[in-house]
Structures are given as C-alpha cells and as structure tokens.
Amino acid sequence: MTTTPQAVRRASPRTRPAATTPDPAHGLLPAGEPVRLLDPTGTPLPAHPDYPEPPAEALSELYRRMVIGRRFDIQATALTKQGRLAVYPSSRGQEACQVGGVLALRDTDWVFPTYRESMALVSRGIDPVEVLTLLRGDWHCGYDPAARRTAPQCTPLATQCVHAAGLAYGEAHQGRDTVALAFIGDGATSEGDFHEGINFAAVFKAPVVYFVQNNRYAISVPLSRQTAAPSLAHKGVGYGVPSEQVDGNDPIAVLAVLTRAVAHARAGNGPFLVEAHTYRMEPHTNADDATRYRDGAEVDAWRDRDPVTRLETYLRDRGVLDGPTAAAVAEEAEAYAADLRARMNTQPAVDPLSLFDHVYASPTPQLVEQREQVRAELAAARDEDGDA
Amino acid sequence: MTTTPQAVRRASPRTRPAATTPDPAHGLLPAGEPVRLLDPTGTPLPAHPDYPEPPAEALSELYRRMVIGRRFDIQATALTKQGRLAVYPSSRGQEACQVGGVLALRDTDWVFPTYRESMALVSRGIDPVEVLTLLRGDWHCGYDPAARRTAPQCTPLATQCVHAAGLAYGEAHQGRDTVALAFIGDGATSEGDFHEGINFAAVFKAPVVYFVQNNRYAISVPLSRQTAAPSLAHKGVGYGVPSEQVDGNDPIAVLAVLTRAVAHARAGNGPFLVEAHTYRMEPHTNADDATRYRDGAEVDAWRDRDPVTRLETYLRDRGVLDGPTAAAVAEEAEAYAADLRARMNTQPAVDPLSLFDHVYASPTPQLVEQREQVRAELAAARDEDGDA
Amino acid sequence: MATTTMAKALNAALADAMADDERVLVFGEDAGQLGGVFRITDGLQARFGDTRCFDTPLAEAGIVGFAVGLAMSGLRPVVEMQFDAFAYPAFEQIASHVAKLRNRTRGALSVPIVIRVPYAGGIGGVEHHCDSSEAYYAHTPGLKVITPATVGDAYSLLREAIADPDPVVFMEPKKLYFSSAEASLPARTEPFGRAVVRRPGRDATLVAYGPAVPVALEAAEAAREEGWDLEVVDVRTIVPFDDATVAASVRRTGRCVVVQEAQGFAGVGAEIAARVQERCFHALHAPVLRVSGLDIPYPAPMLEHTHLPGVDRVLDAVARLQWDDQPDPRWLAEGSAA
C-alpha cells in the first residue's frame, strides 16, 4: 500500500514543474490519425514505423476469408428476403474488421461477438447454419460456445465487454495464455458496461483486446450524438489502456494493428483498445430504412474504399494474387453460398418440449408441471388435427 | 450530416503524416501534475500561468467556511457517538474541496452532492439540521432541493452524474445560465453512470462541472483497485471533456481551478472534469474500522497537509488574517456547533401516517386502504398503552 | 370514424402533447430523425425541432437519469426504451430515483417522466426483444404502470401519462402496434386507475391486460360455442389497480381466470389472483386460475407460439372452473382435503 500522499510525492514544494515533466499519458494515447498501410485505392503507403506488414500468406488468407465472408453476407441477406431468416444485420463493408479480427487470434483464444459479427464467426470456421440459428429463429445460439471458444452473439449492447474481462482473467488465473477479443460498435461504447468492462480488464490486467468497429452509426444515431471525443480510441487513456485507431477499410492495417494488440495482451500487459474507422454499407438490418438518416452520396463515398477491392488490388499489384487464384477463391465462395442456401432451404424441426430443457440444469417441479400441460395441449391439438 | 468518410478525409493518400499533426487531444488532457498554488506548509508557489489566485475576500470567506465546516463535521461525529445520528460519513480533511466546490458557484447554480457532502451543504447555507435529517433518520432528504437548488444527497453511486447532465441541459434549454456541480468520489468513477453522465453532458454540451474528490479510498478499496489510469482526470479526453487535476488539500488551488471550470461551463463550452487529490482523515463512516485497511503513518502523512492549517498559515503570512479575526471565526464556529447540538438534542416528531403522503402526488386506493389499516393499528396500540 | 393503428395513436398523442405543452421533450435511441424503430416518434423532430425530439447516446441509465435531471429543471420528458430488455440497464435509475424522488423529498421534487417501453412478444423477435417486464415496475412503489390494449386507450392513456404529476412506466404491447381499429382521435377514454369491462358476460370473468386482452376477447368469443358466457375485464392501469371494477365483475360471475403474457411466477397475474380471492372469496365457485407465459426465458421465434398463452390455454383454464361443482382432481392430488 502506498503510504506517501500522491499529490505530495509528485511535486517539489518550491518550484513549478517545467512543461517537460514526463507525460503520464505517454504510450497510452492513440496516434492522432488512424493507422493506414494502404491508400484507399490499394496502393501501399510508406512503411509504418510501428506496424510492419503481415506476411504474404496471412494476407492471402485474409483475402480468401474476406471474399467468402462477403459472399456469405450477401447470401444471408438474400435468405432474409426469402423469409428464411427473421432478421439479418449485415456487415458488408466491414469485411476487413470482421475477418482481420478473428485472423489475429489463435484457436484457443476467445471471441466475444455482437449480433453484427456473423461474418466474423463464419470466418472463424463456425458452421454458417449454426451461426444463423439465432437469426433464423429456431433457437438462440446455434453453436457450442465452449467448443468454439466463441461467446453467443451478444445483443444487449456492451455487456460482452465485461464477460470478456472475466473470461480473460479466469483463463490467466488458471495459467492459460488465452486472449479474449471483444467486438463492439461505436454506439455501444456509450453504455456503462463498456466502461465497466474495460476498467475491470485494466485493473485486473486481463488480456482482452477491445475492438470497436466505428461504422459511424448506431442504427440511425450518428457518431456525433454518441461522443464528443477526438476519437473513441481516446477513451483508452482514461483506463490506463493503450489504444490505437486504424483505417477499418484497410485490411492490412487492421490485421497489423490487431496482431500487435493481441500480442500486447498475450504478453501480460493487460488490455488494448482498437478503434477501426469503417462503414456499414447496408441498413442496420433488413428491417431498417437507412435512407431515412443518410444520403446516397455518403454511401457512395465509402463504396470507393471497398476493403475487398482494396486488398485485391494490392495483392494483384504485388503479385501475391493472380487471376486463377482469384477465380478459385470466387468459386469457393460460390460453393460456400450454395451449400448454405441448400441447407437453409428446409424448415428446421424444433421440439416445443425442448423449451423446458435448459432453463435449469434440471427442471423445477413447476417446469415439470408446465411441461405436462404443454404436452397435453400438443396432444389435444394433434387429435383435433386428426379429426379435421 | 457529414458526408465525407472521416478516415479518408483525414489523411492524404501518398504521404505518411508527420509526427507534427495537430494533437486532437489538445486542450483536453489534464496537466501531468495537480495544480497547486500553495506548498504543503502554506507557502505560496510561483504564480501559475493558468490559474490566478482568487481575490483576498474570497479567500477569507473560504477560510471562514472551512473552519465552520470542520467544526460542523466534528460536531456531527460527536452526535453520532451519542446516538443522535444513525450514521455519519465525515469529510474531515476534504474541507478545501467541500467548501471550495460550493464557493465557486452562484446561488442560482445547482449542486449534486453525495452522502459525503454534508459539509459542502452547510457551507452552501443549508440549515445543518435539515442537512442531517437523512443521517438522523427522521426522513430521507431534509431540505427542499428545489428551493436550495441542491439535489438530495445521493447514495447510489454516480447516479447523480446523469441527473446533473439533465438538469444543466434543461436549464440551458430554458434559457437560464445555470451551472451544475456534481460531486463524486474516486470509487464511484468506476460505475457505468459516471461514464453515461459525463458523456451525455459532453454530447449535449451541458454546463456541468464533474468534481471528483479522489480521497484514495472507496470505503476500504484502494485507488489501485479502482483504476489503472495515470489519473482520473485523464478520463476527460475520452469524452471530449477538458480536465484538470488539483491538489485537493490546497484550498486556493481548488477554488481557482473550480472557478475556471465553472466559467468554462457557464460560457457554453460544455462540461469540465476536475480531479482533486485529497484524503479523508476519518473512517468511511462511524461504522467503519479504517485500521483494517490503512496504517497510521499514511494518515499522519496527510495530517501534515491539513487544508485548514495550510490556508490559515498562508492568510496569516499574507496579512489577510489576523489573530482577532481568526478568533472571531473560531467563535462563530463554536456557536454554530452549539446551536446544532442544542437543536439536535430533541427527538424529532414523525407522524407514521406521513408515510403515505408522498409516494404519489395523491395516494392510490391501495395506499388509502393501507393508511386506514395503519391508523387502526396505531389506535389499537394507543388503547393498549392506555390500558396498561 | 377513421381506421388507425395503435402506433399512429401513440404518435398522435405525443404530437398533441408536444403542441399543447412546450415543456414536453421526447427522446431516446433513434427517436429523432428515424422516428424510432417502431416509428412511434415519426415526424416529431421535423415538426418540433431537434431540441424537443432528439436522439441520445446509447445508454439507457443515461436516458432515464437525464430525464430525471430535466424534470428537476421543470420539463416533462417522455423517453423511449427501444425494447423491453433494453430498459434493464436503467433499472437502478428507475427503482432508486424515478420511483423514489418525490418520497425522498417529501414532495418537494416531483418526477413527471414517462418511460415508454415497447414490451412482450408475438412479433417473431429474436432474444431480448420480447420480454414482459411489467411486474418489475409494478412491484416498485412510486411508479405508475399503464398498458393500453386498444387504439383509443393508447392515445388517451399516453396523454394522461404525460400530464400526470407522477412517473409513469408506459408499457406498449408491441404486437398490437400495427393492428388497426376504428378510432377518432383525440380520444378520451376512462381515466387512470380504472379498469374496463370490454365484454360483458355472466359465467366467468377473464381479467387481462395489454397483449393478453385480445387473446381474452377471442377466447370469450370461442367460449360461446362451449356454452360459456365470459366477461372480459381490461386492467389498463396495473398501478394504481382498480379493485372495485375487477371485484365487482368476479362477484357477479363467481369465477375468474387471470390472463397475462408474462412468465407467471411472481407476476402481475399473481397479484391479481391474490387480490381477487382476498376480496371475493365467498363469491367464488372455484379458485382463481392463472394463464400466463411459461416460466422460461422468452423463446426463439419458431417456438414462441408454444410459450404464448393462446385461446386454447385460456379455454382449458375456464374448463377447470368446476362447472359441475366437482373439484378439479389436481386440487386434491397431494395431501388430504379438509
């Protein structure tokens, strides 16, 4: 325990400290500009002092998963129009973040996604039908979070930030070097749970990367109604958490920054905050009418920074990607979508009595009673159907 | 609405921005050191470039109220030992903050105090018996918040931060130049409502001064378990709120910093965050045993920075305060305490049926029914007493 | 009379209240330009400007706490929680401040806030979008808890809520938002504190509120075939509760089933059942039965119809009301009857 009063320890009594006092925020503030390794057209910028470019194989894989991710997203949107999904929040335009985020991790790491991260989850290798269970409506979470080391997609905004802190601390407590990556949107940073989560992670030095996809809107609420801060990354210093901004439509920069953030966390230095500046090209969900709150010119301007094209241009220019490879990736994406389409074509069978199975480890007497009631109702309904 | 993507607007495509890009955090970060105008012994430091010393009359008044405030606090502690108060959270040691905070305000401004701010409230001129109503236990809030422009003392931590934002915005919306001062402790800054409150104030440019009295403990929880940030004032930049640290045991610095913060808010620049480094000399409340979590040496070290002595020394050295004046102030404080003691000596009369008066503007039928029941119970009890 | 929807009636109530009283401010997540995800605030920003109808940061405790501060400054905030479960972050602000401020200050501060909560299911919503949370508020003294089931009530009760000196949690059954009905607005229906007999009947009383009212009415219609003439009482205002109307009905019919969509345990229906048997014991031919959602987290869309109490479940309960004056065997199942 400190026994010297901080206020006293810090200054000498008779002289006013010079302006050159070491800055206590040093190393915590983000750079004033988002990290960017490619320009919007895909042309490489001069090498970045802090962020070396990831190896070529990683970039090829990034590209492949982004192409598949986008195709998945388009397919899911189409399935929604056909009534196969109850709702779908698209992440088109955010492919660099969705894929870059999970590519920076090991399989043993944990992901804490939001409803927006379907693409990230398929990119992590989870069966797309399992990913879409929630949105299709046959149950809530369709995959096994423990097996996939991926929390259920989180709808109550920012609540996952605290879970990530707990999980990461718990893993470290048990001697494992797991990192937790918590996705969060710009809007959700306004929730108290963002604050509490990142603060817990910082105080307990939990290995969490908080990854804000700032897509400039929370449904219709623009960023200006969310914060007056210079950037969302500037929140880090208030928790003693180093932070960085990155161009979220520059896939290489996203991967580079997240790779470093994950390494920072894994090395035992506590959490790291990354804000990616990006844009969702589609409405909030299929139920949203984005023309009510943003104009076409804005959307078009972002179309020019398409992360997939940007990476493709760069990889082709560098000779890492050639025509046949690109075609093969496109074909793989088509096959992926076709398979998904086919498997989503049938209505899933859901047993109404399963409603009582997982409320508690074993049902309470009250639930047993209610299950019998429902069983009787179902039997009666079947009888009636039989009669008719 | 912005139509240019921020990430693109900010950088030119082919050149890496030089390290000299204007710092977006400029003007928002606190100085690395707490502002201090007096050294711990009361000797003035060289003039501060940003914080001129308040006028002599203000300092005399500050001194007077601090002396009375301390005497009040000692009296309240004594009343607690005598069983006259249910509980008392002392702010001894924090006089500079308690008094400096309210002295920086106009009568038309609003204060949002916590349970810790009894001294601040008496310093604001509220009848000490009314201030102590809550802690005496005859009702909750003893003063009229609307008349005194002082919210009820707030126990649910940090919740008042949001109220202050709403009040300040509401006043501005109605064309009034009211400033709201929200007191908060170091521990309470970890609550989600601190985050949400200061963020609302920032987004709505509400004239609020958030004044953190960092007394290094939240009951027993030390600051190190509360935050890993360089200072609590470093949280401001994450909301786009300018902030400052101040030596909370330097009364002149506290008044100077708060005066500037209030002026900033009143001028329409939005909220301001001040962190005062201070120390509570007493346990959390009379019910607390502080020896369980801090040692005597730490307390002693802070005793040497006593804010009342510090100001007194300075004022005497400067010739603003002489012996007779100091004696008169001490006498006034004694009289204040004696009056309080006398008035707290009788058990207040509380009508049990008043329980039903202020649940709603007028009682519901259910409450009318319950009131009749209680009335009958009381009558029966009186009859029994009469019989006995 | 024109045909309109509950959503439009609520929108009209807000607009009329804002026009009548400039102290009324309307805000929440997406409440401004978008007009709310259910379009209940549609057009208000355009008409009244963005200082009277506006978006906020995504922070529900913030929204409610901000409203508390605004009310302290003399304004009359009407806030929108986007969905039921998304009001939970505001629970401390609601329970510890909104509900208690008048009491804490002996009436010196009042908190005339309306907290609008679109609630309950039946819309195929995914998890966290369909909770029935009315009991949490109804159990909290100091709050009024209102829930309209008709277009006319939606308008009238919301106007009354905004004019009320006390904080009102205004629960909007979202599955009824877009069902239309004949109604001429501005409507004035029965005031706060009054339940209404929506359908008279002689044999048993169905007591329902919010989303359960149309279910009860439908069940009453279907019950005719079985030879039962059912009365349906719409509670309308959960707090303050109208004991007189409910008890009078049950005393007339001698039988009662309470219908609610929420999970049953310790819900509002339990309160109603407890009150009715306390007050009407000697009039009852059978226990007061309850029909409710199951005691499970609200299920996924494909299973919600199993969870939701429907006409059949209501009729099953009615059938158990001892029409032949034989006790239901399950009441004798355990232990010995006296």
Add this chain to the structure above:
Amino acid sequence: MATTTMAKALNAALADAMADDERVLVFGEDAGQLGGVFRITDGLQARFGDTRCFDTPLAEAGIVGFAVGLAMSGLRPVVEMQFDAFAYPAFEQIASHVAKLRNRTRGALSVPIVIRVPYAGGIGGVEHHCDSSEAYYAHTPGLKVITPATVGDAYSLLREAIADPDPVVFMEPKKLYFSSAEASLPARTEPFGRAVVRRPGRDATLVAYGPAVPVALEAAEAAREEGWDLEVVDVRTIVPFDDATVAASVRRTGRCVVVQEAQGFAGVGAEIAARVQERCFHALHAPVLRVSGLDIPYPAPMLEHTHLPGVDRVLDAVARLQWDDQPDPRWLAEGSAA
C-alpha cells in the same frame, strides 16, 4: 453445540467451499482485506490469498458480468453485492445473461454463479440500504432464489448454492446476521427446493421466508394466548418453490396467511397466495391473506417499525380468517356477493 451467528455461518460456508474447491473465487466491493461491510468474507483473503478473495472496482454490472466470464472459463464465482439496492445496476447482467445463458446455449454454457445480496431492513439503515428485492429475481426464469432464516440454513444453503450448477441469487436477511443460535457447523439441512415446517400447528398456516420467519414464529407464540395453534412454514427456497410442503400444511389447517417483509404488490407473497388458493381451494375456510411491508419506498429509520410487518399485523390477519365462519364484512363491501 456452540452458539454462533448467521454472519459467522455464512463466513464458514465460504471458507469451507473455498477450501474444498479451488475454483471458488469470492469478490466484490470491500470483500477483500476489509472482509466486507458485514464481515461475511472476513479472513478469506488472508487465508486463501488475494487472487481468490479480492476487491473489485465499484461497478456492480462489472462484478456480475466479470463473474459470468469467470464462470465461462470454468471457475465458480461467488460475488457480494454490498446492499440490496446496489445490485440494481447489475440488473441487465443478471436478467439478460446470468439467468439466460444456459437456455440461450441449449446447455452448452452453464453459469454456476452465486450472487449474495444482503437484503431487507430492520437495522435502522438509511435509504437504499433496506430494499426487499427478492421478487425481481424470483420473477426472472433461470435464477434460483434462496433465502435462509436460520443459522444452519445459512451455512447449508450457501454451500449448496455454491455447488449448484445454476446461478443462485442468495438473499441474506441482514437483520438476522448477528442474531445468534446454537448450531454445529458444517450443518446440512434440507436441500434446495424444500420448505420446512418450523413450528407445527393445527389451526392456520403462516407461510414466511427470510426476515419474516422470526416474525411468524413470534406471532405463532403470541397467538397461543388467543387460543390459536399456528403452523409456521419457512419457504427457504423461493425458486424452486416447494408447493408440496406448503399445500400439505394449508390442507391440514384450512387457513393461511403469507408473511413477507417486502412491499406487497406483485411480490413473492402474491405468488404464494395465488398458488395456495389454486391448490387448496376446497380446504380453505377463508381467503389466503397476506401480510407485508407497505407499498411505499422503504422509509427512514425512525419510521421503519411502522412499515415492517410485525407480530400485531400478523395476528390481525389471523383474526380475519373467519373463525366463526362469518365472512369478513370487507369482502362483501363492494358489489353484491353471489
């Protein structure tokens, strides 16, 4: 058998659970070095180290959400909320995550968390320190809600809560913390889901839980003078509720009063009354009556005795149980009886 207190029994239960299972972590505000404001965690940090018993930042949603994450990593967190009303900031984490995670994931994730909540009043506490919040949790499917009223139960139920695969909200009646009783620890009492007859009697059943249990027992003692032999049932586990024990008792006695300290409206007592009349209708000579706190915010210390249901209020209710088989006139007051 030695004399001990509920506070000490709870402390022993935590210590024994930590000794038996290193996955058990105990944390909260002041839970570490101080040992909690009620000293329930006293000595645990010294004995088990500060990675197993520790202080957290002041943030209740943070504490509960952190526990969720820890549970996901395979640990068994036991968290302390400092007082009832200070758990409200965690309400979203509790209602939307703790209660639902098992269900949402079809059992793939379980959340064996214990949330300890010192609750209710009778200790002269100032505002926000005496809320009875059990109904909020009891109404939330997926949570178990437990409340001990004896020293033995405090130990045994807490051990069981920590070992339970489901999340448990463990409500500790703080006015009973320092009342002492003979008890030998480790104690094993009846398991989760079982109510207990604390005092047998023939004439009427008092159903009570937590802080109301001693009141009910005292009332039963006092009732002897009036010639009533009252049975007292201690609910112990609100969820899952023990219908069998409660109904069996009421069927034996034919009369029932439910006693709770919480405000009455839509509380746990309403649920119990509703259940009892549903199940025991033909055994009842009188309606099930409820005795509870008033429907007001918890009052200041000098007025709490008026709010709290005491022996007299319980006896008044018992007196209204139609001992002469004449209906209480108030049940006939409004409308006409059938």
